[in-house]
Amino acid sequence: MSNGKLVNHVLKHIVKDGNILGSPKMASKKLLTAVPETNILNNGKFSILQYNSYNSSLTEQHFLDIVPFDVRNAIISDGNHDDAFKLLQARDPKYFQFNNIYYLVFRNYKQLNLFINSTKYERINKIRVKFKIMKGNSMLDDFSKYHSTLKAANVSRDSYFKAIKDINLIKTAGNLNQMIDEAKSMGRKNLLVWNLPNHMKPHEIKDYFWFYNITDVFKLYWSNENDSLYNTLHFFKFADEHDCIKFRHNFHGTYFNDPIGDAKSKLLIEKLS
Template identity: 35%
Template sequence: MSCLGIMSARKTVSSVLEYLKSGKVLGTRSPQILQSEKSILKNESTALRYKSYYPSLRKEDFISILPERILAPKADSGYMSDDTFQLVKCRDPKFFQFQDSYILLFRDNKAMRKYYESTSLSRIFKVRVKFNILPKNDGMIPVYSRYAKNLESAFQGGESYFKSIKEEQPIEDLSEQDLILLQKSVIPIEERSALIWNLPIQLKSHNIMDKFWFYDIKHCFKLYWDTQTGKTLHYVAFNDPVDCLKLKRNFHGVNFDDCPQYKLLVETLNGEC
């Protein structure tokens, strides 16, 4: 190769390197973003927030976006064991509605940082993930604690639930690790709980249980009703989580008594489809 050719090759390589350093390459992050993330990650937070309108994401969906799982779906996730993080679905503490957010609670800051950095280019349902690092004392813990307390009361019965709502006693200050334990205790109740929109407003609890007699319903009651529009929201507790899921699958989107005015919307609190 001539001297002119060598110089030209060096110039090309140099130009490519400079372009790579600029961060203007599809699929890469700029040095400015990386620097910003480093400053954020200096705090001791152990929680990430993920916003999504889809209410049925599971823990496995968030594990599957790790690079090693994308390349080999059945591969071991290395540092990511079952207790590395817990997935919390953000719900309204009074009516238990999904609030379009998930919280990933990690066992420590190191695991959270590792996950955050590893999944920065991953996608869930073809959408690039964007996690927000939650600072300490962001207000999420008291809200979830109130949700857990009210849900436990609802599972006991309507009288217990409305008493819990009226009390509104201050929730004790919990650490994020305490919240993980609380979340684990709520899972069995969520598996046995469902919300049903649009049942006829005149129906009593015993009417609903008679109508759905073939499901093992523990009890049910109205959470919300509007006499002007006829809209209702019922909480339904089941003895068996299998029946809870069956009712959702059999009646979600169905017109109650074949009346289009009463198109049922059914949601299980554990998010199963």
């Protein structure tokens, strides 16, 4: 099953009869907090750009490479900071799927304006860039939820489920730049893995991949359909970034031999940072 069909399959069963772990129930009285208001507003103007792309592998360098060298130096040197902007991916806060949106967070509107005016005719991977200046706090609220649930998933399975149950109570409370750095740091040790056998328990998965230092693994989604015994989504946490990279490099797109039976399933693996 292709990646696109797989995502459609998940969306179908979210509405129909699939078992979705952590579906929100009645809100509890406890208020969850994430990041406080930040300086994304500068003199009444937002300093965040939105860029839509189906390519989940873009980095800061892809965007820096389209900026003329003299303008790039002006952006980076402004305020004596080393980075021109922070790049973040929009991701679903429940299943951590990439939502085909990037955000470029600048320190101020002056930097944003320099960037957008100098890149309006440029291309990334042969596609003309088109940026949108963000207005409103919806992006900040959404990323706060993602940051909070990802942080909970990196603590434990139970912590993640509790955060999902209370997801609508998560409020913005912190620094956006700090939150981006924390999400990237955690994400470097995390993977999403599609199509492991539904019957495998977390300890069995860790035993099967014993040569990788997997500190935690648990199921986010599965289907009960007879022909979908391998249609699952697991969250993996590794002890270090190198094991995480090696695991994806070695197993993405490979066929997994089910220890029980002779069926095979193609593993699809997505990194979070």
